[in-house]
Amino acid sequence: MITVEASNEVVNELLDIADKHGISYDSYDGVLLDNYIMHNAEIINIGKNNARYIIVEETCLNEWSSGTRLILTNSYDEMMSYETEFKNRISEIEIKYLLSQNMS
Numbered sequence: 001m002i003t004v005e006a007s008n009e010v011v012n013e014l015l016d017i018a019d020k021h022g023i024s025y026d027s028y029d030g031v032l033l034d035n036y037i038m039h040n041a042e043i044i045n046i047g048k049n050n051a052r053y054i055i056v057e058e059t060c061l062n063e064w065s066s067g068t069r070l071i072l073t074n075s076y077d078e079m080m081s082y083e084t085e086f087k088n089r090i091s092e093i094e095i096k097y098l099l100s101q102n103m104s
């Protein structure tokens with residue numbers, strides 16, 4: 001596993017490359033930025049590295065801003081772990097939103 005900090009511009013460029021080359025990816029809602037998992041992404045090089053899966057994860061910088069990091073891995077189990085985490089985050093966000101609506 002390789003982890004690299006990335007700007008929003010880099011993430012947008014990765015998504016453009018994925019679209020251009022038919023690389024499939026899944027999108028998961030984040031708080032300020034979305035999370036992505038790219039599948040069969042070996043043709044994309046990050047520096048001198050590539051991997052089967054590229055995971056784009058939102059990282060909280062403070063209450064008002066987020067960053068992103070790229071996780072490159074060839075491990076299916078590791079990718080599935082992030083997918084589960086992203087899906088759980090969505091559920092937590094939805095629950096908090098519903099609770100806030102019921103409080104109003």
